[in-house]
Amino acid sequence: KRILIINGPNLNLLGKREPSIYGDISFEDFFQRLKDKNGVELSYFQSNVEGEIIDKLHEVGFSFDGIILNAGGYTHTSVSIADAIAAISSPVIEVHLSNVYAREEYRHNSLIAKNCVGVISGFGLDSYSLAIDYFGAK
Numbered sequence: 001k002r003i004l005i006i007n008g009p010n011l012n013l014l015g016k017r018e019p020s021i022y023g024d025i026s027f028e029d030f031f032q033r034l035k036d037k038n039g040v041e042l043s044y045f046q047s048n049v050e051g052e053i054i055d056k057l058h059e060v061g062f063s064f065d066g067i068i069l070n071a072g073g074y075t076h077t078s079v080s081i082a083d084a085i086a087a088i089s090s091p092v093i094e095v096h097l098s099n100v101y102a103r104e105e106y107r108h109n110s111l112i113a114k115n116c117v118g119v120i121s122g123f124g125l126d127s128y129s130l131a132i133d134y135f136g137a138k
């Protein structure tokens with residue numbers, strides 16, 4: 001199974017960025033462990049640019065078996081990313097490291113959730129592992 005993880009804005013700073021919320025492990029280190037652990041073909045893309053995330057969704061969204069998307073702050077603002085998810089055929093899982101419902105009110109609304117298979121929020125880096133388990137078992 002071909003699965004792509006897409007991380008949106010500021011997630012390139014994982015490990016350095018507000019470690020009390022997002023942990024102290026970089027995504028690259030975590031990704032190496034993920035690749036060893038699972039029997040799926042995983043790839044990873046990160047961008048701070050909304051249009052690049054949309055381009056990547058278009059590029060893989062008709063051939064990959066699943067997309068795991070942490071859209072960062074765009075989760076709460078981006079009609080265009082929501083539209084891109086609706087436009088493609090690959091299933092998308094929305095993930096978050098933090099429990100967005102335990103945080104500021106403006107993080108409680110996701111514009112993209114309704115176009116996703118489901119949402120995993122609050123399990124730190126395990127949020128990604130849980131999403132991979134779902135696609136792996138499909």
Ligand code: DQA
Pocket residue numbers: 009010011070071072073074075095096097098099100107
């Ligand atoms: C996040 C939660 C978002 O509200 C925030 O803007 C992020 C990270 C998370 O993984 O917990 O950048 O998506």
